[in-house]
Amino acid sequence: MxxxxxxxxxxxxxxxxxxxxxxxxxxxxxxxxxxxxxxxxxxxxxxxxxxxxxxxxxxxxxxxxxxxxxxxxxxxxxxxxxxxxxxxxxxxxxxxxxxxxxxxxxxxxxxxxxxxxxxxxxxxxxxxMRRFDAEYVALKELITTGGLGNPLLVHCTHRNPSVPEFFNSEFMIRDSVVHEVDVARFLLDEEITSVRVLRGVATSAAPAGTSDPMIVVFETASGRLVTDEIYVRTGIAYEVRTEVVGETGSATIGLDQNLVRTSTDGRWGGQITPGFVERFGxxxxxxxxxxxxxxxxxxxxxxxVWDGYAAVAVCEAGVKAVQTGEKVPVELKAKPGAPASAAALGTDAEPGITEPDLIGGRP
Amino acid sequence: MxxxxxxxxxxxxxxxxxxxxxxxxxxxxxxxxxxxxxxxxxxxxxxxxxxxxxxxxxxxxxxxxxxxxxxxxxxxxxxxxxxxxxxxxxxxxxxxxxxxxxxxxxxxxxxxxxxxxxxxxxxxxxxxMRRFDAEYVALKELITTGGLGNPLLVHCTHRNPSVPEFFNSEFMIRDSVVHEVDVARFLLDEEITSVRVLRGVATSAAPAGTSDPMIVVFETASGRLVTDEIYVRTGIAYEVRTEVVGETGSATIGLDQNLVRTSTDGRWGGQITPGFVERFGxxxxxxxxxxxxxxxxxxxxxxxVWDGYAAVAVCEAGVKAVQTGEKVPVELKAKPGAPASAAALGTDAEPGITEPDLIGGRP
Amino acid sequence: MxxxxxxxxxxxxxxxxxxxxxxxxxxxxxxxxxxxxxxxxxxxxxxxxxxxxxxxxxxxxxxxxxxxxxxxxxxxxxxxxxxxxxxxxxxxxxxxxxxxxxxxxxxxxxxxxxxxxxxxxxxxxxxxMRRFDAEYVALKELITTGGLGNPLLVHCTHRNPSVPEFFNSEFMIRDSVVHEVDVARFLLDEEITSVRVLRGVATSAAPAGTSDPMIVVFETASGRLVTDEIYVRTGIAYEVRTEVVGETGSATIGLDQNLVRTSTDGRWGGQITPGFVERFGxxxxxxxxxxxxxxxxxxxxxxxVWDGYAAVAVCEAGVKAVQTGEKVPVELKAKPGAPASAAALGTDAEPGITEPDLIGGRP
Amino acid sequence: MxxxxxxxxxxxxxxxxxxxxxxxxxxxxxxxxxxxxxxxxxxxxxxxxxxxxxxxxxxxxxxxxxxxxxxxxxxxxxxxxxxxxxxxxxxxxxxxxxxxxxxxxxxxxxxxxxxxxxxxxxxxxxxxMRRFDAEYVALKELITTGGLGNPLLVHCTHRNPSVPEFFNSEFMIRDSVVHEVDVARFLLDEEITSVRVLRGVATSAAPAGTSDPMIVVFETASGRLVTDEIYVRTGIAYEVRTEVVGETGSATIGLDQNLVRTSTDGRWGGQITPGFVERFGxxxxxxxxxxxxxxxxxxxxxxxVWDGYAAVAVCEAGVKAVQTGEKVPVELKAKPGAPASAAALGTDAEPGITEPDLIGGRP
Structure with missing residues (x-):
């Protein structure tokens, strides 16, 4: 050796x-x-x-x-x-x-x-980690190369099979919706400027006072709308879907998750990824x-670090939105070294390394 | 460091x-x-x-x-x-x-x-390598755990977008069908005992004398039938599908290969894996x-090594079957250390390590 | 004869x-x-x-x-x-x-x-007519028989390939969203009590001042949320999808609309119904x-007639919601012969005839 | 009135x-x-x-x-x-x-x-009746308009949930395979010239001596191959699929039969048509x-009547093929009014009426 x-x-x-x-x-x-x-x-x-x-x-x-x-x-x-x-x-x-x-x-x-x-x-x-998932990478690539035209809407669905008792509505924003905050910023390459949370009928599996599911709506700097259904006690599986609707086409990921398609007992279908390891391993x-x-x-x-800060800021607005029922603006401080009016995100990755190549070699 | x-x-x-x-x-x-x-x-x-x-x-x-x-x-x-x-x-x-x-x-x-x-x-x-593909592993697991009942038929489809000019019918058996030989032995856990090759109308992309596509039919020791469509000049993509039909259910892999589902230009759909790297990386x-x-x-x-030998023997019979149009028996020599009548394969892997766990640790 | x-x-x-x-x-x-x-x-x-x-x-x-x-x-x-x-x-x-x-x-x-x-x-x-579509009938049946548990959310997607120039935002509510109004009432068997319309970035195909797409949100008498993406100038096809998310399962219709699945040119997929005749004929x-x-x-x-009245009332609120940006309540007048507090719809169909049987015979 | x-x-x-x-x-x-x-x-x-x-x-x-x-x-x-x-x-x-x-x-x-x-x-x-099924019509249209290039192979799958006890191998040919005989002639627009039947391991649900499933192979006048898996005691549902593999593309029907796609119990999927009424009503x-x-x-x-005669002739050959294990030629008598060498079928329908238009009006 x-x-x-x-x-x-x-x-x-x-x-x-x-x-x-x-x-x-x-x-x-x-x-x-x-x-x-x-x-x-x-x-x-x-x-x-x-x-x-x-x-x-x-x-x-x-x-x-x-x-x-x-x-x-x-x-x-x-x-x-x-x-x-x-x-x-x-x-x-x-x-x-x-x-x-x-x-x-x-x-x-x-x-x-x-x-x-x-x-x-x-x-x-x-x-x-979703920025490294092959499906999100392909979706981002499709947007970037113009395959959908100008993206107008993003629809996110985030369903967990179960969560601990302490996952109340605020926790759902901080711990689950935070992923969709980053997905929206990543896919649209712009900041989120407001958050709204719509609370409807909750599953009987939710503790009193917790709105599970909720519909969260983001607006972005250019005025785009992002909807997110967050539902963390489905009892079913780990289902994460994202659809981008653009001027010339729409695209969805997370829809056809299956290794094997079976026909049994009068039904066809496949297993949904049971947890985050199977979905995002x-x-x-x-x-x-x-x-x-x-x-x-x-x-x-x-x-x-800027992406981390922006996500925290949006989630903080989201928690206020849960509590007040109002549309809550997100006001980011100035980005160091960037003009305050910059629209695009300017992610901190090294220039020139923009897509996962699965090969992490060192010189 | x-x-x-x-x-x-x-x-x-x-x-x-x-x-x-x-x-x-x-x-x-x-x-x-x-x-x-x-x-x-x-x-x-x-x-x-x-x-x-x-x-x-x-x-x-x-x-x-x-x-x-x-x-x-x-x-x-x-x-x-x-x-x-x-x-x-x-x-x-x-x-x-x-x-x-x-x-x-x-x-x-x-x-x-x-x-x-x-x-x-x-x-x-x-x-x-297909024995390490997550879909084949899941299909094998489904069979082993009885999810389909006794497997009766296997249908394989193996389509390449293109091959070099020298890929004649014999080469297609040795180089492409060999994968399905191992897949059939792996999934059914028994030896192949005869090979038949049906030659029909060839694509105009095939050189004169080459039957592309062909239908190959295996019989196994217990009498099961395995069909394999081998078509290596489709011009489309790398499509590998396998369906197992059992007494209580059927299961297919390779059907829903896509990262992103799009709706554009009046059509929905996704990309097929273009080559073997995308499909089997x-x-x-x-x-x-x-x-x-x-x-x-x-x-x-x-x-x-036994799996390698068996595959060579089946492909040799397959080449004869291409040439004669007859059903050609496969007669394996005795397996060292095993009674000649043993039905199951006895793959050479270490006992107890039967499924990929993605983690290749060393003690 | x-x-x-x-x-x-x-x-x-x-x-x-x-x-x-x-x-x-x-x-x-x-x-x-x-x-x-x-x-x-x-x-x-x-x-x-x-x-x-x-x-x-x-x-x-x-x-x-x-x-x-x-x-x-x-x-x-x-x-x-x-x-x-x-x-x-x-x-x-x-x-x-x-x-x-x-x-x-x-x-x-x-x-x-x-x-x-x-x-x-x-x-x-x-x-x-959607109440007679085989998919909506099957979805309704699934809800009614408890296959999804208590329905919590409904997500509708309504995309037209193109519309005449005069289809402004108000018209989209009256002419397109009206179908989802009835779908929501039909599936959930209760009245809609408020409407909200979220307006984001519009497709460049839309005339100035028209928000196309829009997100419409209904609340129902029991507090359920219904979201509806309405987008009538996609240039793609006629895509109508509805998803119901219940306590024990979710179900979607309109997703796998295709007669023939093809593999051509490196892609698999099918045709989306081009217009309302193909989708709802x-x-x-x-x-x-x-x-x-x-x-x-x-x-x-x-x-x-009551379903017709309720749809008009919801759309009228929807038009106000488009204009004001506010959540607009829907206040229905008393249903003749019914106590004002009745929750369920009491559709006017004859009792005992509740499902399409394709056979419209006369005695 | x-x-x-x-x-x-x-x-x-x-x-x-x-x-x-x-x-x-x-x-x-x-x-x-x-x-x-x-x-x-x-x-x-x-x-x-x-x-x-x-x-x-x-x-x-x-x-x-x-x-x-x-x-x-x-x-x-x-x-x-x-x-x-x-x-x-x-x-x-x-x-x-x-x-x-x-x-x-x-x-x-x-x-x-x-x-x-x-x-x-x-x-x-x-x-x-399959010639009037919207999927077969669309598949035929795709072939006729050149969407798949020259068709090279047809793969049929015909699975019944159950049949009466008397459905032996010969009966399966006459009663079930007969549909695929007509489908192959319809899609390829030429006669079948030989039949082979491959008999493997039977389901334990089959009576002794009955090979269920079987693989039937047709050759056509121009040398094309058609495979047909016929399996009539699956216990699952009524599954009829047809795939045509052409020089420039392949197409499948019968794959995505479902009204509603559900996510429940860790699995997604849909109902397979339970019987012929649901599939071919x-x-x-x-x-x-x-x-x-x-x-x-x-x-x-x-x-x-000619289509009826040809189907009977092919099935008669098929029954001999079941009994002998040999490839049995189909020799049709002369078609009245047509030169014996005519390749195409010359279906008896009136000229100019070649596609279902759903409207069967009378003048």
Whole structure:
């Protein structure tokens, strides 16, 4: 056996479901990376994951970030810990892949935007994995190449089979709708300027006071409408669909999800992806492989700190919209280095790397 | 950057389209492997690929196999070179992943079966990548778990957009139908006992004397029928479908291949996978990742030398069937270590590892 | 040739596109009916259609209604003529099938509700043909039999390939959205209580000031939400889809409209129904056959005068909503003979005839 | 009520499932026809149907045919009665719609071909209703207009949920495969020249000695291949699919049969048509409406006596092929009035009426 080229040494902070999934992916199927440090507020959990993949446990997350053997950081801790941890990564000059949300409020998110701008180079990548899903990539490509003409409407459908009891209406905005916020910004390449939430009859599976499903409506800077049905207790499967309606055509993804089509018992059909792993496993792996490649060059390759801030701002407006029933404007602060009137997003990825190529090589 | 656990050092023999594809996959997206040696009968091609991925060129394939820095071998040379090269791998005790065909005739293939049996452990894996395709895996699982009842019929459709001029009817059997031979054996878990080829009207794109399309019919040991439409000059796309018809249900794969469904110009629909990379890229990568994991343990994880021999034997009968128009029996020699009457295949993979898990970890 | 049982003798008022379609259907493929009188404000048109199907022209519509040889009336004149003509049918005690709208304002529609109530038996059927479409019938059946659990949301999509220049936003509500008004009432079996219209970026094919597409949102008496994308200048085809999202499942119609699925030019797919005849031809014919059967018994079999009034009231609110941007309540007057608080619709069809059976026989 | 134009007076012979279905269709939803006479070897059954639709019972089928009040005859009696009854229709000069088979053997079928030729005008229409199914019509149109290039292969799938015990392999050929015989001749517009039947493992639901499923292979005059999977005890639903593979494209019908697509219980899908009424109800009704229109003019509009004879001849070869396992040639006698070498079918329909227009008007 030979000594391979040196690997990116990663610290994984938070090894709940998502963090453990990433830790295993880094350890077993991501080329060019190795998890050297695992951290979790639950020491047992940290020890279990670290033991499984041959890493050290470091009890203090900030210490883990500063660890001299750590080249880059993956943050999958609860949102309220993110502000401090991302800032620590910036302080240490280490690339970081931060699961959504960037932080839990607009101001702390914007502070990170400013901190990264002061540093002068992109280090913070947000875990909006759908941008790496083959279907979203193909849909974006179709829009970009003019296959649908000018996009006029986006319709999103986001259905979860089940969620914990504490997922109330506000939580649905912050944790589920946040994905559609990024999808809309990604597909339309412009900011969201207002949010409205329509609350109707709720499923009997929802706790009292929680509107599940809801219809969320975004307006964008150019006046486009985006609708999003968010329904997280369907009891059925994980169904995520997006349709873009343009001037010369419409296109839908997430409709024909099936490996095998059967005819049995008088019916034809297929299995719907039961959970996010089946639906977005490829997207998570591609995201990670490409982040490792970019982080090895000291940069990022995907949605950045501004995308994280914008999503937090829209969700904050969304929570107000849930509570008031009104249309709530989204007012973003100035983008560092960009004229305030800029319409397009200016995602932080390196120029010239705009599509997943599944190959995350390092020079 | 850290020193990772030692990687499997691979020699890639033959870097035409398929070999170069594998070499790039090993170099850039297969965890735990490194290409250290590249060999090709065309020195320029070898140098180009080796340069791209940081490997050495070794001009003599047998020397490449014996190279002390080589842990395992990937053979993607022309079929007529396989017999000698696979034997050399067995002689060197090194795991090998051999692209189809195992060899170009039954006798030399059976010699390798015997040679591996004499060695006493499985070292030869065949590149029947469809066994690692998520759809075939799901279809196999559906059969195995009884979801269709006893399988009665298999219908295969294999359509290529185009092939080189030299793809005559015999070549279509050896190069294209061979995949359906393995698919039928894999899905039904029994041997094919006869082959018939029905030749009808050919596309005007076919050279004189070549029957394209053809209908190939297999019978299996238990009397099941397998039909295969093979059509390699459709001009359309790469369409591979398989339907299994069982006593209590039927199931089809390859039908709803699309990333995006569009409505444009009065029509709805999606793109068909244009080539084998789009259709089977995931299967090739999973095959390679799992082979690397197994080879690192000195074994294989997938179809073995017997599967390679059986496929060669069936294709040889198929070529006779093309030429004579008759139903040609397939008579396999005794399986080493197995009673001659054994019905099931006894694939050479390690017991207990029967489904792709996408994670090719090494202990 | 034999003398058949006597046919229902029908007067067709208005033989524009819709009326001529109905006249031909009555004359050539509706069992048990005969068109005896044709009327149109354009004498040439009336003469042409009458000549084609062997009917008399009567120049005055009210005279046509009162004609002693006329048993029943089909009204396909412009909406502004409906109030007087439907009233004349009631006065004459003759069954009438009236194309939407019932009338052009709430008050005149309600006057007809009251007039029919005074008469004491249902004579007025509204031409909401979707209630006879096999897909809508199957969807309704699925809801009624509990296959989706309690329905929570309805999503409608209504896309026309093109419309005349005068189709402004208000017209889109009155002429296109009116179908979804009836669909929502039919599927959910309750009244619509408010309308909201969201206006976004318009297609460049729309005249200045016209919002095409728009998103219309209904609330129902029990608080359910219904969304409707209305887009009438897509340039593509006639696409009508409806999805119902219930507590235990969702169901969509209009998705897989195709006769033939092709694989050509690297794409698979099918033709979308180009126009309303291809999409709803069966529904129109079934509606007519069943109306003829019912009218021969002196009654109706389908949506009635109350459904017509409710649709006019909702559309009137919808037009206000387009103009003001506000959520506009719908306040229906009391239903004659029903307590004001009744939640369910109480469609006017005869009891016991609730599903299309394709067989419109007369005793 | 008015006296309508005179109706075609029809005698229905045989009111088992199929005959009663037709009798009801004529009585309740076929414009321009009336059943005046009902005949069945079971007097009770005849009386029941006749009573339901207001017709007379005539006990002797030949007398029914000759009845002066009868204009045209619909034969749905058992096949062995057809030869005499069709001949009687020819003798009486009355148009007849004869359910398959024309007769039970080649010679008697050919005798009817000659008898009609002697008469000099087409009076005998065969009940191959698929030629009136909207999907088959669209598929035929696609071929005729060159949308697939030269058709090379046809693949048929014919699956019944269940059949009576007496449906042995021979019966499957005569009763089920006969439809695919006509479909192949219709789509390819040429004669079938040989039949082969491949018998594999049978479903355990099949009686001993019955091969269910079977693969039937036709060759056509120009050398094209047609495959047909016939499986009549699937226990699932009524699934009829046809795929045509041409030089420039392929097309499939029968794949996406569903009214409503649901997502429930982790699966998406739809109902497969449970029986022939759901699958071919429209085809039967269109066939009947067009036959009535043609018969009122003293002629036919659809497959004729030659098509009936050819189907009988192919099925006779098919039965021999089942019994011998050999490829059995089909040798048709000379077509009256046509050179023996004529390649195309020359269907007996009136020239210029080649597509269903759903409107079966009479002048």
């Amino acid at each position: 030979a000594e391979p080229a040196s690997d990116l040494r990663v610290a994984v902070l938070g090894v709940g479901m998502m963090g453990a999934f990433h830790a295993d992916a880094l350890a077993t199927r991501t080329k060019g990376a190795r998890v050297v440090v695992v951290n979790d507020f639950a020491p047992d959990k940290a020890a279990e994951v670290a033991g499984r993949i041959g890493a050290r446990v470091v009890a203090d997350p900030l210490e883990a970030i500063r660890d001299p053997e750590v080249d880059a950081v993956l943050i999958a801790t609860p949102g309220k810990a993110h502000a401090e941890q991302v800032q620590a990564c910036l302080d240490a000059g280490k690339p970081v892949l931060c699961e959504k949300p960037l932080t839990t409020d607009e101001d702390s998110s914007y502070a990170l935007v400013e901190a990264e701008a002061a540093l002068g180079r992109p280090l913070v990548q947000l875990g909006f 490829q997207a998570y792996d591609t995201e990670l492989q490409r982040w490792v490649a970019a982080a090895s060059r000291g940069t990022i390759d995907g949605p950045g | 850290a020193e990772p656990a030692s990687d499997l050092r691979v020699a890639v023999l033959g870097v035409g389209m398929m070999g170069a594809f594998h070499a790039d996959a090993l170099a850039t997206r297969t965890k735990g492997a490194r290409v250290v040696v590249v060999n090709d009968f065309a020195p320029d091609k070898a140098a180009e690929v080796a340069g791209r991925i940081g490997a050495r060129v070794v001009a003599d394939p047998l020397e490449a196999i014996r190279d002390p820095e080589v842990d395992a071998v990937l053979i993607a040379t022309p079929g007529k070179a396989h017999a000698e090269q696979v034997q050399a791998c067995l002689d060197a005790g090194k795991p090998v992943l051999c692209e189809k065909p195992l060899t170009t005739d039954e006798d030399s293939s059976y010699a390798l079966v015997e040679a591996e049996a004499a060695l006493g452990r499985p070292l030869v894996q065949l590149g029947f 995931q299967a090739y990568d999973t095959e390679l990742q799992r082979w690397v994991a197994a080879a690192s343990r000195g074994t294989i994880d997938g179809p073995g | 034999a003398e058949p049982a006597s046919d229902l003798r029908v007067a067709v008022l208005g033989v524009g596109m819709m009326g001529a379609f109905h006249a031909d259907a009555l004359a050539t493929r509706t069992k048990g009916a005969r068109v005896v009188v044709v009327n149109d404000f354009a004498p040439d048109k009336a003469a042409e259609v009458a000549g084609r199907i062997g009917a008399r022209v009567v120049a005055d519509p009210l005279e046509a209604i009162r004609d002693p040889e006329v048993d029943a009336v089909l009204i396909a004149t412009p909406g502004k003529a409906h109030a007087e003509q439907v009233q004349a049918c009631l006065d004459a005690g003759k069954p009438v099938l009236c194309e939407k709208p019932l009338t052009t304002d709430e008050d005149s529609s309600y006057a007809l509700v009251e007039a029919e109530a005074a008469l004491g038996r249902p004579l007025v059927q509204l031409g909401f 069966q529904a129109y014919d079934t509606e007519l056959q069943r109306w003829v059967a019912a009218a021969s018994r002196g009654t109706i079999d389908g949506p009635g | 008015a006296e309508p134009a005179s109706d075609l007076r029809v005698a229905v012979l045989g009111v088992g499932m199929m005959g009663a279905f037709h009798a009801d269709a004529l009585a309740t939803r076929t414009k321009g026809a009336r059943v005046v006479v009902v005949n069945d070897f079971a007097p009770d059954k005849a009386a029941e149907v006749a009573g339901r639709i207001g017709a007379r019972v005539v006990a002797d089928p030949l007398e029914a045919i000759r009845d002066p009040e009868v204009d045209a005859v619909l034969i749905a009696t058992p096949g062995k009665a057809h030869a005499e009854q069709v001949q009687a229709c020819l003798d009486a000069g009355k148009p007849v719609l004869c359910e398959k088979p024309l007769t039970t053997d080649e010679d008697s079928s050919y005798a009817l071909v000659e008898a009609e030729a002697a008469l000099g005008r087409p009076l005998v229409q065969l009940g191959f 429209q085809a039967y009704d269109t066939e009947l409406q067009r036959w009535v229109a043609a018969a009122s003019r003293g002629t036919i509009d659809g497959p004729g």
